[in-house]
Every structure is written in structure tokens, then in C-alpha cells.
Amino acid sequence: MRRERRNPFRSSLVIEPAWRRWTAAALAVLVYAAAFVPLYRQGGVGASALAVFPVVILGWLFGAWGGLLAGVGSAFLNALLLSFVGEPGWAIVTGPGGMEGSALVVVVGAVIGLLRDLGLRLDRHLTEWRKAERALRSAEDRYRLLFERSRDPMYVSRPDGRIVEANDAMLRLLGEQRSDLHEIDVNALYEDPLDRERFMREVARAGFVEDFPVRLRLANGTTLDCLITASARYGAGPERPVVEYQGSLRNVSENRTLHSLAERRTHELQEVVHELESFTYSVSHDLRTHLVTMGGFASILWTEYREHLDEKGQNFLERIVTASRRMDAFVQDLLNYSRIGRMPVSEERVELSEIVATAVATLAPMAETRGARIDVAPDLPAVQGDRTLLERVVENLLSNALKFVPEDRAPEVSIRAEVEERRVRLKVRDNGVGIESVDVERAFKAFERLDPARFPGTGVGLSIVEKAVDRLGGDVGVRSVPGQGSTFWVLLPLALPAELVEDE
Amino acid sequence: MRWALLIEDEADHRLLIREAMARMSPPVELFEVGAATEAIAWVRERAAEPDGLAGGLVILDLGLPGPSGFRFLEWVREHRALDDLPVVVLTASENPMDAEHAFFLGAKGYYQKPADFRRYVDLFERAFRIHRPGGPSSAGAQSGS
Numbered sequence: 001m002r003r004e005r006r007n008p009f010r011s012s013l014v015i016e017p018a019w020r021r022w023t024a025a026a027l028a029v030l031v032y033a034a035a036f037v038p039l040y041r042q043g044g045v046g047a048s049a050l051a052v053f054p055v056v057i058l059g060w061l062f063g064a065w066g067g068l069l070a071g072v073g074s075a076f077l078n079a080l081l082l083s084f085v086g087e088p089g090w091a092i093v094t095g096p097g098g099m100e101g102s103a104l105v106v107v108v109g110a111v112i113g114l115l116r117d118l119g120l121r122l123d124r125h126l127t128e129w130r131k132a133e134r135a136l137r138s139a140e141d142r143y144r145l146l147f148e149r150s151r152d153p154m155y156v157s158r159p160d161g162r163i164v165e166a167n168d169a170m171l172r173l174l175g176e177q178r179s180d181l182h183e184i185d186v187n188a189l190y191e192d193p194l195d196r197e198r199f200m201r202e203v204a205r206a207g208f209v210e211d212f213p214v215r216l217r218l219a220n221g222t223t224l225d226c227l228i229t230a231s232a233r234y235g236a237g238p239e240r241p242v243v244e245y246q247g248s249l250r251n252v253s254e255n256r257t258l259h260s261l262a263e264r265r266t267h268e269l270q271e272v273v274h275e276l277e278s279f280t281y282s283v284s285h286d287l288r289t290h291l292v293t294m295g296g297f298a299s300i301l302w303t304e305y306r307e308h309l310d311e312k313g314q315n316f317l318e319r320i321v322t323a324s325r326r327m328d329a330f331v332q333d334l335l336n337y338s339r340i341g342r343m344p345v346s347e348e349r350v351e352l353s354e355i356v357a358t359a360v361a362t363l364a365p366m367a368e369t370r371g372a373r374i375d376v377a378p379d380l381p382a383v384q385g386d387r388t389l390l391e392r393v394v395e396n397l398l399s400n401a402l403k404f405v406p407e408d409r410a411p412e413v414s415i416r417a418e419v420e421e422r423r424v425r426l427k428v429r430d431n432g433v434g435i436e437s438v439d440v441e442r443a444f445k446a447f448e449r450l451d452p453a454r455f456p457g458t459g460v461g462l463s464i465v466e467k468a469v470d471r472l473g474g475d476v477g478v479r480s481v482p483g484q485g486s487t488f489w490v491l492l493p494l495a496l497p498a499e500l501v502e503d504e
Numbered sequence: 505m506r507w508a509l510l511i512e513d514e515a516d517h518r519l520l521i522r523e524a525m526a527r528m529s530p531p532v533e534l535f536e537v538g539a540a541t542e543a544i545a546w547v548r549e550r551a552a553e554p555d556g557l558a559g560g561l562v563i564l565d566l567g568l569p570g571p572s573g574f575r576f577l578e579w580v581r582e583h584r585a586l587d588d589l590p591v592v593v594l595t596a597s598e599n600p601m602d603a604e605h606a607f608f609l610g611a612k613g614y615y616q617k618p619a620d621f622r623r624y625v626d627l628f629e630r631a632f633r634i635h636r637p638g639g640p641s642s643a644g645a646q647s648g649s
Contacts, residue, residue, distance in 0.1 A: 285597040292596055293516040295619030303622060328619040
């Protein structure tokens with residue numbers, strides 16, 4: 001910021017630029033030289049007294065040293081000028097009264113110059129002082145604005161509970177008028193007086209508090225949960241007592257409201273999910289009640305009364321038996337699917353090699369009928385998760401890989417795993433029919449079947465995998481070449497290092 | 505002769521189970537009741553006879569009109585004289601929570617009704633083998649399972 005206006009006081013002391021000053025000085029000397037002899041001849045005035053005129057001007061222009069030199073120079077100039085006009089110049093100047101006069105002129109020049117120098121110095125100090133004052137005022141303005149305009153409630157209070165200052169946000173929070181500011185008793189605002197005591201003790205001890213939780217009760221009865229951040233101002237004296245608190249409040253009541261709202265919603269959602277699950281269960285139960293009757297009597301007919309029917313009748317009966325068997329599998333899967341969603345999930349270190357071995361053993365009869373070859377990598381890593389869910393995942397992936405292979409081809413399945421940072425990618429590759437990329441999303445949907453005519457099943461297998469992986473905190477996907485095979489992968493959390501587990 | 509008490513309200517299922525029992529050998533004498541209260545009366549009467557409860561198995565459906573199957577299990581557990589009477593649950597649909605509760609109340613087994621008739625006979629034979637080992641003569645012995 002440039003100075004807006006020159007100081008008039010200063011401009012009368014210093015003539016700038018330098019050439020102007022020298023011109024003025026030369027002019028003064030010339031005028032003096034021209035006027036000196038006639039004035040001296042007129043009489044009545046001493047040569048030294050006349051010299052006061054230019055010396056004062058030079059002292060004013062050049063300061064103390066300038067005035068001093070001008071005084072000395074004027075004596076020589078006077079002598080020179082007088083001898084030009086035939087007077088005994090030097091004798092007059094050094095004669096009786098001349099010396100004293102000259103000395104006086106020197107002193108006058110020096111004093112005038114000194115005054116000018118002092119004036120300049122005073123001016124510099126004044127300017128600096130004014131600048132500092134201005135800076136101080138703008139700083140104060142800035143912080144005051146910050147205080148007043150802040151949307152955070154801020155205040156200055158005293159240990160006796162009086163409020164010294166508060167911004168509008170603070171007044172709004174307390175629901176008070178500015179005119180009543182000094183009537184507010186902070187002590188009475190605390191719902192629990194012990195909180196106030198703890199606050200004061202903490203500030204006295206540490207000099208400040210940060211996010212100190214308090215509950216305020218306002219005059220209108222509402223309560224506010226607030227966090228106070230404040231620091232102490234100390235007074236004079238050997239004990240440096242706390243005289244003021246400067247602080248700000250943060251109203252967190254709303255956060256609590258939002259929090260409890262979210263909690264209530266979550267609770268409601270959980271209830272809905274729970275209701276849906278019991279609905280699924282009771283529907284499956286009722287379905288099965290009738291299925292038991294239908295399937296039961298159909299299978300008695302099939303085993304014991306088949307001979308009484310002709311070939312056509314036997315064919316019809318067989319269809320009923322097969323259908324009820326399928327429906328039984330379907331309802332069973334429905335129950336399994338809903339169970340995956342609501343069973344509690346544990347988190348333990350599980351060796352993938354054990355899980356895979358179990359699944360291979362379970363599906364051995366199916367693999368044998370199809371003449372399948374299952375190739376399992378020797379060193380599968382351990383993962384972190386729930387054993388039952390992991391069993392469901394691997395078993396369903398494996399049975400999926402065995403199932404969707406055309407009749408004329410022997411299934412070839414390979415199971416591999418890679419560690420990727422903190423996760424394990426388990427891959428199950430088959431040589432089955434594969435999945436068109438547009439069908440991938442459908443493949444994971446519950447009860448969706450891509451080719452029901454060729455491959456029997458309920459369509460739940462992959463959706464159980466997806467749901468289980470989701471509950472394990474993992475991910476699932478597939479890469480497939482239609483006609484050549486698919487590679488299903490699941491990403492699972494890597495097991496925690498053994499030493500970490502032992503520390504628990 | 506070994507016997508079974510079937511507590512079942514569904515007439516179709518009673519008929520199926522009756523048919524299955526008729527195909528077992530050695531034969532099983534089957535008694536049928538449709539509610540927990542009737543079952544309690546039947547067991548009381550039977551317990552009064554000497555060795556009346558030996559060699560028998562109670563087959564219980566959980567969903568009954570009136571007091572539930574769980575209530576019946578509680579009643580059996582409250583009577584020390586019935587400690588040796590095995591009760592197995594036979595239900596239309598498996599529910600892990602129900603199973604846990606039933607075992608907690610002293611049920612000896614928890615089975616799901618098969619949709620294929622041929623599997624009933626296997627199921628009951630297995631239940632007798634586990635809970636009444638050694639056949640009818642040593643029926644009073646504790647199975648310990």
C-alpha cells in the first residue's frame with residue numbers, strides 16, 4: 001500500500017529533489033550578495049546581522065552542519081564583498097563587535113539547522129507510530145469481524161459466570177438478547193453444576209480445553225449438547241489467576257438427533273428384513289407340508305402300485321414323482337438362501353485347502369458319474385472368514401463347474417488362488433458351456449436359470465455364492481468364453497498373520 | 505413289542521407315517537394323538553403300567569393346535585420318571601433355531617419329514633437304533649446320546 005498523501009509538515013522541512021534545494025540556496029546567496037553592500041552602506045545594521053538572512057535559509061535547507069558552514073562562510077563572504085567596494089573588509093569582520101556578530105550568526109545557523117533535523121526525526125517517529133496504530137486498528141477490525149460474523153458461537157466470560165462478550169451466534173444459541181448479555185449467569189446454564197467445576201479445573205490446570213462436552217439447559221427449558229473449546233487469560237500478580245475464558249461452542253445436539261434417526265431407521269430396516277425372513281420361512285414351511293403329502297403318496301404309488309397302471313399311467317406318475325423331488329430341492333434351496341442371510345458370521349483363520357478338500361469329497365459322487373478331473377493347486381493360502389459360509393461358497397462353485405459341462409465332454413476343473421495385497425483371489429476354472437457376457441448379471445440372480453432345458457437345477461447356487469461372499473466382505477465375478485468354459489473368482493480377505501492372532 | 509407315539513395334527517402325514525410304520529420289521533405298535541394335551545394324558549396313563557414306557561419312542565410334530573410341541577417337551581423334562589423316554593422331533597421344515605430350542609428342552613433328535621416315502625422307513629429304523637438300542641427287551645437302558 002503506497003502512502004496516500006505527503007505529510008505537509010515534512011514537505012516544509014525538506015525541499016526535494018536535491019537540485020531544487022541547491023537552486024534555492026544559490027538564489028539566496030546571490031540575492032544576499034547583491035543586496036549586502038547597499039544595505040551595509042545605508043548604515044545602522046552590522047554586517048553580521050545582515051548575514052543572518054541567508055544563514056537561516058541555508059540552515060533550513062541543509063540542516064545543522066549546513067547552517068554551521070553557512071555561518072562561517074558568511075563571515076568570509078562579508079569580508080570579500082566589503083573589500084570589493086574599497087572598505088577594509090577583513091578588518092571590519094574581525095574588528096570590535098565583528099567577531100561576536102560572526103559567532104552569533106554561526107550559532108543561529110547551527111540552531112536553525114538542528115531544529116530542522118529534530119523536526120525531521122520527530123516526523124519519522126510520528127509516521128511510524130501512525131502506521132503502527134493503523135495496522136493495529138485494522139487487525140482489531142479484522143478479528144472483531146471474525147468474532148462477530150462467525151457462525152460458531154464465541155464468547156468471553158469470567159470465572160464468576162459473567163459474560164463479557166458474545167457474538168450473535170452465541171446469543172442465538174442461548175436465545176438471549178444483546179441487551180441482556182450481562183445478566184446471563186453461565187453457572188446457571190450448565191445442567192450439571194459438576195460439569196462447570198470440571199471445566200474450570202481443567203482450564204486452570206492445562207490453560208485450555210478442547211471439545212469439552214457439556215449439556216446446557218436454556219432458560220426456555222431446552223437442552224443442548226455442546227463441545228466447548230476455550231483458553232484462559234491470566235491476570236497480573238505472582239499467582240497469575242485466570243481472569244477470563246475465551247472460547248467457542250459447538251452444538252452437537254443435531255448430530256445426536258441425526259445419529260438416533262439413523263439408528264431408528266436401521267432398526268426399522270432390520271425389522272423389515274427379519275419379517276421378510278420369517279415370511280420366507282413360514283412360506284417354505286407351508287410349501288413343504290403339502291409337498292411331504294404329495295411326494296409321500298406319489299412315491300408309495302410309484303414303489304407299490306406301479307404294476308396296476310399301464311405304461312402311459314406309469315409315465316404320468318413318474319412325472320409327478322420327479323416334479324415333487326425337484327420342488328423339494330427348490331424349497332430346500334430357498335431355506336438355505338434365507339439362512340445364509342440371517343446366520344451369524346464368525347471371523348476366523350480358515351485354510352482354503354481344507355475347505356476345498358471338503359467340497360471335493362462332498363461332490364465326489366457327482367464328479368465320478370461325470371468322469372470329471374479336478375485339479376487343486378497344492379498351496380492354497382488361508383483366508384479370514386466364516387467356515388460355514390466359505391464351505392457354501394466353494395461347494396457351490398465346484399458343483400457349478402461340474403454341472404454346466406455338455407454331456408459329451410468330461411468336466412475338467414482347476415482350482416487356483418493368488419494373493420493380491422490383503423486379499424486372496426480364488427479361481428475355479430471349468431471347460432463348461434460358458435456364459436455370454438450379457439447373461440453374467442443374470443447368472444448370479446436367485447432362481448435365474450440360463451439354460452433350464454439342458455441343465456437341471458434350482459438356480460440358487462450362484463446367488464448363494466454371491467450372498468455368502470457379500471457377508472464375508474468379499475467380491476465375486478466371472479470371466480467366460482462361451483462354448484469353452486468359465487473362470488469364476490471370489491476375492492476374500494487374507495488371513496491375519498499368525499503372530500497377530502496369538503497376541504489376542 | 506416296540507411302540508411309537510405319534511403326536512401329529514396333519515391327517516395326511518399321520519396316514520403316511522402309519523403306512524411307513526406298517527412296513528417296519530420287527531413291527532412297531534403305533535399310537536396316534538393330534539394334540540399335546542392328548543399326548544400328555546396318554547403318557548400319564550401308560551406310565552402307570554409296569555414297564556409301560558419301555559421300548560417306545562415319541563415322534564413329535566412342533567406345530568400343533570393348542571400347546572405347541574415345545575410345551576410337550578417342557579412337560580416331559582419336568583417329570584423325572586420320563587427321563588428315559590426319548591422324544592424326537594419330526595417337522596416339515598428344518599429351522600436351526602427351532603432345532604436348537606428343541607435340543608435345549610431335551611429332544612433326542614430333530615428330523616425333517618422326507619418328501620420321498622421310501623426314506624421314512626430308514627429314518628424310523630435309525631431313530632429306534634440310536635434311541636432304543638438293543639431292541640425291545642433292553643428298552644429301559646439309557647441310550648446316553
